Amino acid sequence: MRGVERIEQVFRELKTTGAAAFMPYHAMGYPTRQQSLEVIAALAVAGADIVEFGIPHSDPLADGPTIQTATYAALVGGTSVADCLKMARELRDQGVDTPFCAMSYYNPILAFGEERFANAAASAGIDGLIVPDLPPGESELLEPACRAAGLATIYMLAPTSTEERIKSVARHSTGFIYLVSVTGITGARDELPPYLPAFVERVRRHTDLPLAVGFGISTGPQAARVSEIVEGVVVGSALVKAAGAETGVDAVRILAEELAAGSHKGVDG
Amino acid sequence: MTISTTSTPVNYGAVPDETGRFGPYGGKYVPETLMPALDELEEAYLNARVDKDFMAELAHLQHTYVGRPTPLTYARRLSEELGGAQIYLKREDLAHSGAHKINNALGQALLMKRKMGKTRIVAETGAGQHGVATATAAALLGTECIVYMGTVDMERQKPNVFRMQLLGTEVRAVDSGSQTLKDAINEAIRDWVTNVETTHYLLGSALGPHPYPAMVRDFQSIIGIEAHSQMQDPAEGGPGRLPDAIVACVGGGSNAIGIFHPFLKEEKVRLIGVEAGGHGIEDGAHAARFADPERGRLGVLQGTKSYVLQDSDGQIALTHSISAGLDYASVGPEHAWLRDVGRSEYTYCTDTQTLKGFSALCELEGIIPALESAHAIGYVLELAPQMAQDQVILVNLSGRGDKDLGTVMQTIGGDR
The missing domain is CATH 3.40.50.1100 (Rossmann fold)
Incomplete structure (x- = not known):
């Protein structure tokens, strides 16, 4: 099965239960290579439906302090693009079969070679790709390369997005669309923005694709509220912070179980 | 994009296109x-x-506020000392707040x-x-x-x-x-x-x-527009002709593109950008994007595609320059394009050579330049003697050096 189909299947199966997908992010190579592998395995066991597989970059301009610090530490620890793909392969070989969406800034992919990256990612067991600094208008090489390799091409929308941009992102996205819940950078926040439902409705008018919401979600109750209006709940910084704590993998597992329960609560909960 | 070596005229007004591209850049x-x-x-x-x-x-x-037009100054003593081309300075250091x-x-x-x-x-x-x-x-x-x-x-x-x-x-x-x-x-x-x-x-x-x-670029083009007219007007201190070469330092490249752009159609005028050579290219501690064949490659940094100093994994390289204003891993996309089409050329000036340029302008002209602008002067110390005395160089003196006195004191202060 191609990567994009594996992602589509996740949303198709959850639809029948009314639950939303729990989609945790982790920065590969953080706190160490080995620990990041353990984190991903723990997330899969804790109920992750899709894992966002973070490839570190020196200049993560859409990220807040938590992910900046983690990805910087990963780079200092020697994490490369090739090694991230190798880690995906290792996890697959260990039997972790949760779909993976690689999340990378554009320059590391450009340096790797766009077509080469798409092919290498697909054969390493990556199923989709999110590039936060590559809007549809700039991806005329990467998008076809991903399509050919069977990867889902996931673009982001923000509350500031105009109707025209929503249409464009809907046209170019496969798998799902990633909605940035706030105008801002990644990072845990106490409140969900009040305009989120209206934003979701605005996007729905232009697409039937599943929608996932990220940026700012850190607790089970927040995840449950988000799961009532969209098909996917993305959590990054809160989990990355947990991974960096002394209790590391255990802290991730406990928080992930809470977030998974919240996301899976669905309309019946 | 291939390098244009034919005589087909390049339409400099056609960039950027509606998607914001300068050829493959931007x-x-x-x-x-x-x-x-x-x-x-x-x-x-x-x-x-x-x-x-x-x-x-x-x-x-x-x-009424910035004090434009900024003057054009003939650097008589510097020109005589170097014994080659006549050197003119576009005095952006005299703009209000001290730089272009x-x-x-x-x-x-x-x-x-x-x-x-x-x-x-x-x-x-x-x-x-x-x-x-x-x-x-x-x-x-x-x-x-x-x-x-x-x-x-x-x-x-x-x-x-x-x-x-x-x-x-x-x-x-x-x-x-x-x-x-x-x-x-x-x-x-x-x-x-x-x-x-x-x-x-x-x-x-x-x-x-x-x-x-x-x-x-458009907001900075006032520099080149003024200089184009001043150079041709002896009443404005100009030599009564266009320069043979224009030299400007290039970090992101705004002062350079500002003085270059109104001269793009003057094909006989060489346009030379000077990058920060830091401790030298081999040393690796520099910010010369065009001069480092190993690490200066096509990349995307902070919203634009251009030449970017980076490692083989696409991580942005740490740069070094004695001047904070040139200490940056990428360069404006229009410079990359102008270089590809052969209209402008780029060289670099090391920290050491820059300080020579800094001192020369202080001692010979009574002008304390910004360390950024001193890169342009540092290169002119090499360029002017290679040119004839009836040739003319125009330097964009992009800023004044008051802010750099601490750095310069630390570096060469012991010699005084």
Whole structure:
């Protein structure tokens, strides 16, 4: 099965239960290579439906302090693009079969070679790709390369997005669309923005694709509220912070179980 | 893109195209949240350009506040000392706030005020000159202003930090990454993404996503427009002819593109950009994007595709220059394109050679240049003697050096 189909299947199966997908992010190579592998395995066991597989970059301009610090530490620890793909392969070989969406800034992919990256990612067991600094208008090489390799091409929308941009992102996205819940950078926040439902409705008018919401979600109750209006709940910084704590993998597992329960609560909960 | 060696004329007015590309360079590589803000900025800018009232107000401020036109100075003693080409200086150091940066800062601040309905400015600064210029424009127009600055740069440009604070701007220290210009830009962009509804990002160089490279170039082109006329007019101190070569330092490249652009059609005028050679190319501690064949490659940094110093894995390289304003891993996309089509050429000047240029201008002309501008002078020390005495070099003296006295004292102070 191609990567994009594996992602589509996740949303198709959850639809029948009314639950939303729990989609945790982790920065590969953080706190160490080995620990990041353990984190991903723990997330899969804790109920992750899709894992966002973070490839570190020196200049993560859409990220807040938590992910900046983690990805910087990963780079200092020697994490490369090739090694991230190798880690995906290792996890697959260990039997972790949760779909993976690689999340990378554009320059590391450009340096790797766009077509080469798409092919290498697909054969390493990556199923989709999110590039936060590559809007549809700039991806005329990467998008076809991903399509050919069977990867889902996931673009982001923000509350500031105009109707025209929503249409464009809907046209170019496969798998799902990633909605940035706030105008801002990644990072845990106490409140969900009040305009989120209206934003979701605005996007729905232009697409039937599943929608996932990220940026700012850190607790089970927040995840449950988000799961009532969209098909996917993305959590990054809160989990990355947990991974960096002394209790590391255990802290991730406990928080992930809470977030998974919240996301899976669905309309019946 | 292939290098044009034929005589087919290049249409310099055709870039950027409507997607913001200069050939393969430029574009808009930003998070989705910012795309509407870039569209809004482009619309406001295109509207302002053809708005007579706006352009008249800007021209009035340039004249009565900035002090434009800045003079053209014949560097007689420097020319005699070098014994070759005659050297002329375009005196952007005499613009209000001490550098060419005010041309763009005032233009964008006025654009925000008159055309965009935003109330808050964020900016980045390396040497502090753009920060000071932005703080100046913000004070003049009564707008809230936040400037992000790397902690390393705050240390080496202390007077400018204080200057910004005096002007009512909040300077926020950035201690992530290399703690220099690149990291300050990341933080300014993060602030902009978060507060985009109220905030304009006043980017200081011909960099970043479209429309910044074109807009900043246009605001800075006043330098070249004035120089083009001054050079041909002896009453304005010019030699009565166009120069054979124009030399300007290139960090992001705004002062260079500002003086180059009005001369693009003058095909006989060589356009030479001088990058920061730092400790030398082999050493690796430099910011010469075009000169390092190993690490200077096509890449995307902070919204634009251009030459970027990076490792084989696409991680942005740490750079070094004695001048904070040139200490940056990428270069404006139009420079990359002009280089490809063969219209402009780029060289570099090491820290050591730069200090020679700095001292020469101090001692021979009574002008203390910014260390950024001293790169252009440092290269002219090599270039002028190779040219004939009836030839002419025009140097863009982009800023004054008061801010650099601490750095220079530390470096060469022991010799005095």
